Structures are given as structure tokens and as C-alpha cells.
Amino acid sequence: MNISYPNFKNKRTTLSLAVAGVLVITACAWGISGSKEAHADAPPAAAQGVPVDVAEVLNKKIIDWNSFSGRLEAIDRVEIRPQVTGVLTAVHFKDGALVKKGDILFTIDQRPYAAAVSAAEARADYTAADLARGERLLTENAIAKRYFEEKKNAAQVAQADLKIAKLNLEYSQIRAPIDGRMSRAEVTVGNLVTANSGPALTTLVSSNKIYASFDVDEQSFLKYVNPARAAAAAGKKELALPVSLGLANESGYSHDGTISSVDNRIDTTSGTIRVRAVFDNKDNTLIPGLYARIRLGGGNEREAVLIAEKAIGTDQDKRFVLVVDKDNKAEYRQIQTGAAQNGLIVVDAGLQPGERIIVNGLQRVRPGAPVSPQVVNMEDALNTAAAARKPQQVAKAG
Helix, strand or coil, X not given: CCCCCCCHHHHHHHHHHHHHHHHHHHHHHHHHHHHHHHXXXXXXXXXXXXXXXXXXXXXXXXXXXXXXXXXXXXXXXXXXXXXXXXXXXXXXXXXXXXXXXXXXXXXXCCHHHHHHHHHHHHHHHHHXXXXXXXXXHHHCCCCCHHHHHHHHHHHXXXXXXXXXXXXXXXXXXXXXXXXXXXXXXXCCCCCEXXXXXXXXXXXXXXXXXXXXXXXXXXXXXXXXXXXXXXHXXXXXXXXXXXXXXXXXXXXXXXXXXXXXXXXXXXXXXXXXXXXXXXXXXXXXXXXXXXXXXXXXXEXXXXXXXXXXXXXXXXXXXXXXXXEECCCCEEEEEEEEEEEEECCEEEEEECCCCCXXXXXXXXXXXXXXXXXXXXXXXXXXXXXXXXXXCCCEECCCCC
């Protein structure tokens, strides 16, 4: 009889493997649980802020400037016309040339007028001699006083004719009445010109000084121009308002001038008043008719907050900046802006001196978000602005 015994060796091996598996699973569970507890106990990681350029707003004394558009006008403009009749024999200037007062511009045939002077001189000499003889005869009672008076009148008429003849000879050379710049010659050599009729031979405009005329709105007039005009009238002095001029191809205002006159009424159609300023033009760069940007200053110096224009965003019809608080978070702040001052914008309301605002990176930040500020100078921020950059469109939080 064969008896079979169980394989205790295999059973022990199987049992050992089972126990080992249970231990491994338990250890893994403990590890996962410990890891969760460790993570739960660890402090949360700090949020990473968006890198932006931040500058402190500027607080400066400024003069309020108002901008207007105008045109340059010559102070003096002269139409050159002949005062005697004759054939034009010479043109002594080039088109567009600068001339001095007294320079010869045109010559009309002088021969008839020179002959007239010679004849008038002979007539004047004869009548003068005849008058002298009459005086001797009158003292000798050899001539009636009536005949002496006739000789005296004849001598006076002859002298007047001589003056007219010399004046006509002088008029045969047309001279510049003022310093200035010539236009082109409208009549050329060989043409007959008639005294005081027909088209002008040319025009001449003054150039050493020039007017800029511009229209000032009623509010600016009442706020700045009218008080200054009243003060000037009371002190019998010039109207003391600073005014500067810039041409269309300039970014700034290269010429400083003074107010020359203010019109006597408001144009009811446009609600403006015409103001005229005068500027030096020694370099002759200013030409009548050019478009001019006029900057008119008003009032006394005042404290103002200024920021770079590229720091300003738009929210529909509002303007705003993002202020960086002490926790380096962006705060939406609506502002009211004024005029430009040397590339910076005046903020009339919404910002206080010492506050920091984002000047570069505005489009990457939402209000309330943390930022990583890189401190820059507000005036230095102007150098990095795009040439024609528009304010960024950022949605208001909340």
C-alpha cells in the first residue's frame, strides 16, 4: 500500500511569497500616506509675478500749455509796381532772393527821364538868372513890381519842374522798400510798363520777423489770454504769455516768441478769437503760409503729476494706469489727463506723488495679478516708447 505525503516544502515557499507581498503593499501604502502628509505640512509655493517695468510718477512744477494750429504770415508784404512809364531794361534780382532795403530791383529806360532832367535844369538856371536881373531892376525902379513877381513865379515853377524830373528819373530805378525775400519777376526785360496800373512786377515780403496767426477757443481765452491782456493794459506793457512754435516736420517747439495782438471780438460761428504772435526769423527758415503748431502757456507755475504716455491704457471712454502696490500687485486706477509736457502727460486726477505704475508690459498684466517689478526712471521710459504707440486696451477687473 502506497501512501502519498504532502509537499510541505512547496507550501512553505508559497506562504513566504504571500507574506512578502502583503508587507510590500503595506509599505507602499505607508509611503503614499506619508508623502501626502509631508506635502500637506509644507508651505504653499509663492505665485510667480509677471516681469514688468515700474516707475515712480514724477512730481514737478509746470506751466500749463495749450496747443493750437495756425499759419505763418509776413509782417510786411509789398507789391512792387512802376511809378513811371517806360520799357523795362533790367531785372537786378534772382527769383526768391533775399534783398536789403534800397537794393535796385528793376530799371526802366532812363534816357527820356535823364533828358527831362537836363531840360528842367536849363529852365531852372534861366529863370533863376532872370529873377536876379529883375531884383536889380526893381531896386532901380526900372521894372514894375508885377513883372518882378512874374519872374519870381517862373523861377519857382522851374525849380518844381526840376524836382519832378529828378524824381521821375529816380523812379526809373525801382528799389526795395524793405528788407525781405523776393518773389519771381512777373514782367521781363523789353516789356512796356505803365505807371500805377497793370499787374505788379513782383512781390516782396519781410523775413527777419514773422507772424503766426491762430484761433484760441473761448475757454482758453477766458482762462489765460483775457486776464493777461487786462494785466498788460493796466501796466501798459506787452502781453506776458509764453508762446512757442514748431513746424510740421519738427517734434518739438524750436522758436520762442511773444503775443503781438489779440482780435477785438469772438467769432460766434467758431467760438474762437484770432491771436497773433511774432517770432524772430534771422535764419530765414520760417516762410509765410507754412503750417505751424503753436504752444501757448498760461498762468503761473504749479505742482503736477506727470507720467509717460505709454503707461496709459484705455477702457472704453476711460483712461487708466496700473498702480503697483506694496505687495507688488497691479491695481486698476482711472485717471484724468491733461496736456503734454516735454513728452510726458499731466495727470490732473487719479494719482498721487510717490506712487508706482507699470510703464512697460501693461498688456501682459491683469488688474489684481502679482508682478515682478523692474524699477526704471519715468523720464528714461520715454526713450523706450514706440514712435507711434497707442494706449493698450485692458479689461477692467471685476
